Amino acid sequence: MIAPTAVLSLCADVRYRTVGEEMVLLSQARGEVMVLNPVAAFVVAAFDGATSLAAIASRVAEAFEVSAEEALADVVTFAARLVELSVAEVHGTDR
Amino acid sequence: MRTYADFIARTWNENILHSVMLELTYRCDLACVYCYNDKAARGTPLSAAEYAALLAELASLQVMHLVLTGGEPLRHPDFFLIGGEARRLGFVIRIKSNGHSLSPATVARLRREIDPFVVDLSVHGATAATHDRQTRVPGSFQRLVTNVGLLREAGVRVKLNCTLTAWNEGEIEAIFALADSLQVPLSVNPTVSPRDDGDRTPLELAPSDEGLRRFYRFLAQRQRDREGEPALALPAEDGMPPVPVSKHCGAGSSSLTVDPFGNVYPCVQWRRPLGNLRERSIGEIWRSSAALRTVREITVQARATVAAALPEPAGVHFCPGLAEQLTGSPLAVYPQAARLARLANAGKGDPSDGDAAQVGG
Numbered sequence: 001m002i003a004p005t006a007v008l009s010l011c012a013d014v015r016y017r018t019v020g021e022e023m024v025l026l027s028q029a030r031g032e033v034m035v036l037n038p039v040a041a042f043v044v045a046a047f048d049g050a051t052s053l054a055a056i057a058s059r060v061a062e063a064f065e066v067s068a069e070e071a072l073a074d075v076v077t078f079a080a081r082l083v084e085l086s087v088a089e090v091h092g093t094d095r
Numbered sequence: 096m097r098t099y100a101d102f103i104a105r106t107w108n109e110n111i112l113h114s115v116m117l118e119l120t121y122r123c124d125l126a127c128v129y130c131y132n133d134k135a136a137r138g139t140p141l142s143a144a145e146y147a148a149l150l151a152e153l154a155s156l157q158v159m160h161l162v163l164t165g166g167e168p169l170r171h172p173d174f175f176l177i178g179g180e181a182r183r184l185g186f187v188i189r190i191k192s193n194g195h196s197l198s199p200a201t202v203a204r205l206r207r208e209i210d211p212f213v214v215d216l217s218v219h220g221a222t223a224a225t226h227d228r229q230t231r232v233p234g235s236f237q238r239l240v241t242n243v244g245l246l247r248e249a250g251v252r253v254k255l256n257c258t259l260t261a262w263n264e265g266e267i268e269a270i271f272a273l274a275d276s277l278q279v280p281l282s283v284n285p286t287v288s289p290r291d292d293g294d295r296t297p298l299e300l301a302p303s304d305e306g307l308r309r310f311y312r313f314l315a316q317r318q319r320d321r322e323g324e325p326a327l328a329l330p331a332e333d334g335m336p337p338v339p340v341s342k343h344c345g346a347g348s349s350s351l352t353v354d355p356f357g358n359v360y361p362c363v364q365w366r367r368p369l370g371n372l373r374e375r376s377i378g379e380i381w382r383s384s385a386a387l388r389t390v391r392e393i394t395v396q397a398r399a400t401v402a403a404a405l406p407e408p409a410g411v412h413f414c415p416g417l418a419e420q421l422t423g424s425p426l427a428v429y430p431q432a433a434r435l436a437r438l439a440n441a442g443k444g445d446p447s448d449g450d451a452a453q454v455g456g
Binding site: 011018033034 | 106
């Protein structure tokens, strides 16, 4: 499980483009493409190596009008999945 | 989550520029008998600065895939400069090369400075006799085999491409076996095209009916034998997206080709001029070219034309660009497409007589 304080960045082999509100993301190492919906694209776009998952979740809650708890749970679960797929990596924590 | 095939269909339907091919140079260190390039084409090649500006604009347009081809792209004096800039701008880079000039040092530099997603290499036969006959360069087969190994050892993804010809059709099984032994995927194109200057001499090397039947039979059997194995190619990277689309192909709707002199075309096969980068930027051409609007309308019409004239999925063998080159009309079903459709579908209902798939794996 990833802590809400974790700071993530995309792995170096990942290429992406934003088309409208969607994001297309390719893991060069795995040879796999993901098409992210607007919420997921919003989250990944915030993987700047400085912003914590908790801070990203706050922005998600505000932008997409969901509860802070729901946003945090979804962001952490989604981030963990991306780490598992070697698309993102934990860069550190904001503490 | 939407699939990538859904996304590709969106790029076709909504005219989202997703992939651009750059023909960096027509110079080449091989002399393939059926090469489609117009070696006599003249003009002022785009400079490194012009390529840098083009790449920056393509990145701002959110173009994802960049194909560096030629001729032999590594023969361009600024190949590593252009490729390195493309990497910095976050493109997914595919290099189409003959692989002849690669060396351990070049491969290391390729990996370090460009980090391509895949390098496509051309194979012309399963033996040196056939391969070197087509490339007209002795030793090119051995160089290719060696350099596939070099790339793989360096961690670079490799794919082989082969055009089926009258000279190599008798060893199609062995070509697949060669690719298997090298542990790389192979795509086979059953269509030999005229040269871009209109010269039809290459068509004399087109595969025979029996060669095509043999290819389709083998491909169908191979696909049955390998059912359930993971695909080695990107989903929807070749051919039709497996979702409903309004167009026959993505030429001019999700992709463009730029020649060494800045001329822009709908695709590598469809050489209808859309503009020149020294007169209009790629973004301006994409947004407001009347010729491009016409191309998009033609691809919609082509879908209906092909569906009426050729049975699915053999329609994948029809190309509006080739139709225009051979007949003057991008909507005319040319004899080669009809022949491929007939042979590919000859065994429908009889699994031993082949299928219509174009791409092997």
